[in-house]
Amino acid sequence: MPQDSDRTLPNRVPTNGQLLSMFERMLTIRRFEERLGEDFHAGKLPGGVHLYIGQEAVAVGVCAHLDDRDRITSTHRGHGHFIAKGGDPKPMVAEIYGKRDGICGGMGGSMHVADVSKGILGANGIVAGGIPIAAGAALAAQLDGNGRVVVCFFGDGAANEGVLMESMNIAALWQLPLIFVCEHNGFSEFSPSDTVTAGEIRERARPFGMPAELVDGNDLVAVWRAADTAVDRARTGQGPSFIEAATYRIRGHLEAEAHFLSRSYRSEEEVERWRRNDPIDRLSGHLLSSEICSEAEISAIEAKIGEAVEEAAAFAEASDLPDADRAPALMFAGGPAEAA
Amino acid sequence: MARKRLIQAINDALHEEMARDPKVILFGEDVEISMFGDTAGLHERFGPDRVRNTPISEASLTGMAVGAATSGYRVVLHMMFANFIYTGFDAIANQMAKLRLMTGGQIELPITIVAGYGGGRSTAAQHSDTPYPLLMNLGGLNVAVPATPRDAKGLMKTAIRGRDPTVFLEAGGRGGESGEVPDEEYLTPFGEAAVGREGTDVTIVAIGSMVRPAMRAAKQLDGQGISAEVLDCRTLVPLDEDGILRSVAKTGRLVVVDEARDRCSAASHIAAVVAERGFASLAAPIRRLTVPDTAMPYAPAAEKHLLPNPEKIVVAVSALMAGSAN
Numbered sequence: 001m002p003q004d005s006d007r008t009l010p011n012r013v014p015t016n017g018q019l020l021s022m023f024e025r026m027l028t029i030r031r032f033e034e035r036l037g038e039d040f041h042a043g044k045l046p047g048g049v050h051l052y053i054g055q056e057a058v059a060v061g062v063c064a065h066l067d068d069r070d071r072i073t074s075t076h077r078g079h080g081h082f083i084a085k086g087g088d089p090k091p092m093v094a095e096i097y098g099k100r101d102g103i104c105g106g107m108g109g110s111m112h113v114a115d116v117s118k119g120i121l122g123a124n125g126i127v128a129g130g131i132p133i134a135a136g137a138a139l140a141a142q143l144d145g146n147g148r149v150v151v152c153f154f155g156d157g158a159a160n161e162g163v164l165m166e167s168m169n170i171a172a173l174w175q176l177p178l179i180f181v182c183e184h185n186g187f188s189e190f191s192p193s194d195t196v197t198a199g200e201i202r203e204r205a206r207p208f209g210m211p212a213e214l215v216d217g218n219d220l221v222a223v224w225r226a227a228d229t230a231v232d233r234a235r236t237g238q239g240p241s242f243i244e245a246a247t248y249r250i251r252g253h254l255e256a257e258a259h260f261l262s263r264s265y266r267s268e269e270e271v272e273r274w275r276r277n278d279p280i281d282r283l284s285g286h287l288l289s290s291e292i293c294s295e296a297e298i299s300a301i302e303a304k305i306g307e308a309v310e311e312a313a314a315f316a317e318a319s320d321l322p323d324a325d326r327a328p329a330l331m332f333a334g335g336p337a338e339a340a
Numbered sequence: 341m342a343r344k345r346l347i348q349a350i351n352d353a354l355h356e357e358m359a360r361d362p363k364v365i366l367f368g369e370d371v372e373i374s375m376f377g378d379t380a381g382l383h384e385r386f387g388p389d390r391v392r393n394t395p396i397s398e399a400s401l402t403g404m405a406v407g408a409a410t411s412g413y414r415v416v417l418h419m420m421f422a423n424f425i426y427t428g429f430d431a432i433a434n435q436m437a438k439l440r441l442m443t444g445g446q447i448e449l450p451i452t453i454v455a456g457y458g459g460g461r462s463t464a465a466q467h468s469d470t471p472y473p474l475l476m477n478l479g480g481l482n483v484a485v486p487a488t489p490r491d492a493k494g495l496m497k498t499a500i501r502g503r504d505p506t507v508f509l510e511a512g513g514r515g516g517e518s519g520e521v522p523d524e525e526y527l528t529p530f531g532e533a534a535v536g537r538e539g540t541d542v543t544i545v546a547i548g549s550m551v552r553p554a555m556r557a558a559k560q561l562d563g564q565g566i567s568a569e570v571l572d573c574r575t576l577v578p579l580d581e582d583g584i585l586r587s588v589a590k591t592g593r594l595v596v597v598d599e600a601r602d603r604c605s606a607a608s609h610i611a612a613v614v615a616e617r618g619f620a621s622l623a624a625p626i627r628r629l630t631v632p633d634t635a636m637p638y639a640p641a642a643e644k645h646l647l648p649n650p651e652k653i654v655v656a657v658s659a660l661m662a663g664s665a666n
Contacts, residue, residue, distance in 0.1 A: 104443050106444070126434045132399065136411070137410060139404060332504045333440065333448040
């Protein structure tokens with residue numbers, strides 16, 4: 001991939017400890033989302049869910065380079081980004097249950113999970129909606145001048161929204177500390193990418209002078225390394241980068257789709273092919289074959305996550321509903337402005 | 341006191357607020373050269389970090405305002421003509437107006453969107469638009485529509501210091517109206533209509549650029565023995581419902597003058613509020629003077645024909661008085 005040769009870029013690989021911790025994070029996302037899928041089909045969730053299953057390496061490999069001061073914007077498929085960035089899955093699940101103890105008090109739901117204290121500016125129901133918000137947060141980070149960076153996650157569908165072009169132009173023009181992460185998961189909702197997208201998405205960044213890289217989005221280490229370089233650039237004032245992560249959406253656009261679609265938009269063989277390329281299986285295979293951890297350790301991680309999932313679901317079920325009349329008071333922070 | 345044009349008063353407010361709080365930043369298309377004059381001198385005084393020209397990219401700019409506001413900045417986004425709000429409407433409607441609710445109150449969005457609105461200057465259909473009814477309906481935005489230089493300055497300062505997004509619409513054609521502006525520091529509160537003129541026979545509620553024709557009409561009506569009270573809304577969100585109802589309780593009659601298109605206009609909302617909450621006070625039907633449901637034409641005669649003016653207001657009020665006297 002073309003990168004400016006005059007820049008000193010890191011060429012690091014994750015440590016074994018980092019790999020193990022990222023594995024746990026990816027598995028956490030997977031197991032929580034599997035549970036949410038089950039809960040949806042069991043009729044326990046008031047709204048729909050868009051699951052991230054199969055894409056976990058992207059969120060985790062990128063967010064591993066971020067801390068709470070850094071900010072991300074996400075998509076309608078946002079649970080993975082939320083957990084990867086350090087969001088607590090327990091109030092996230094309660095949010096998706098529409099409960100008072102939800103991270104947004106039950107006011108946002110699955111498509112709007114956010115924890116600003118963790119730098120998670122929110123999932124978003126508008127395709128590409130998070131991109132300019134991230135650019136604005138990156139402008140703020142640049143003005144603060146303290147090395148904070150911002151990552152916007154979006155899909156190949158969002159790449160066809162004009163606001164991406166506008167935001168790339170501004171980010172490059174102002175050299176904002178912003179990393180564009182396009183998760184090319186194969187579909188714009190129900191339309192296969194090649195039926196709606198011309199050319200290569202990462203190529204759209206290059207005319208702005210932005211380094212752009214294609215990575216195997218199901219290879220955690222590849223994502224981690226690309227993000228390492230891009231985050232380093234942003235932190236050191238070298239401007240924005242673009243990462244296109246090739247991955248695949250194993251589940252549907254949303255869990256309810258089988259109930260209303262009259263036909264399938266992809267073949268079972270295709271899905272199966274990608275299941276065999278599962279990012280978590282690939283990573284666990286690597287962890288075991290490189291003797292970074294044992295089967296027993298992986299089972300222990302599984303058990304721990306299983307308990308956390310049960311605990312979160314119980315917490316969400318037990319939580320009260322929000323006050324029915326809470327919404328109006330949340331529209332404004334406070335009538336008139338503060339006194340001088 | 342000093343006599344200033346509306347646009348100069350806004351410029352003063354921006355200078356004062358940027359000097360007061362280093363977290364206030366301002367960006368937009370051509371804000372450095374300042375087409376209207378409201379942002380003049382800011383770039384030179386506060387530098388390119390805090391005041392900068394942007395590309396013509398409204399869809400991104402409105403979203404960027406949200407992003408910067410969630411990160412501790414007070415953002416003034418200048419959108420030039422109000423119809424460019426439509427170009428950047430996604431982030432206004434889908435993010436700015438809703439994000440606080442969606443996050444369960446985790447964030448505050450101190451954003452002031454500034455734009456010039458309205459007809460009367462042959463800027464043709466697109467650049468003459470009056471978008472506040474649409475903005476009022478979003479629910480999560482304050483909407484300020486100053487009529488006088490004094491209020492323009494005070495409302496701008498209130499907007500910038502606020503904790504929520506405000507769309508600040510300037511009826512700033514040719515610099516806007518002139519008027520007295522106090523020398524000392526002051527803030528104009530949101531949600532308090534100003535009494536432009538006291539009266540006892542009829543309440544004329546006017547919005548933004550319609551305040552001046554309403555005042556002129558009131559003067560003419562006075563000559564006919566009709567005492568008209570003129571209320572200037574100043575902000576449409578929040579709306580001073582109580583102030584309007586108090587006035588109508590005194591006069592028994594209401595005429596609302598609004599430059600927006602008739603259907604779902606601000607006048608329609610005000611009329612509905614009074615019909616619901618003040619019906620018992622009414623001695624005559626409520627009358628709305630608005631622009632017909634049409635785009636604004638270019639030719640001055642055709643444009644003038646559509647806009648409310650003092651003569652139309654006088655005719656409407658006189659008819660109302662005659663009708664209710666029966």
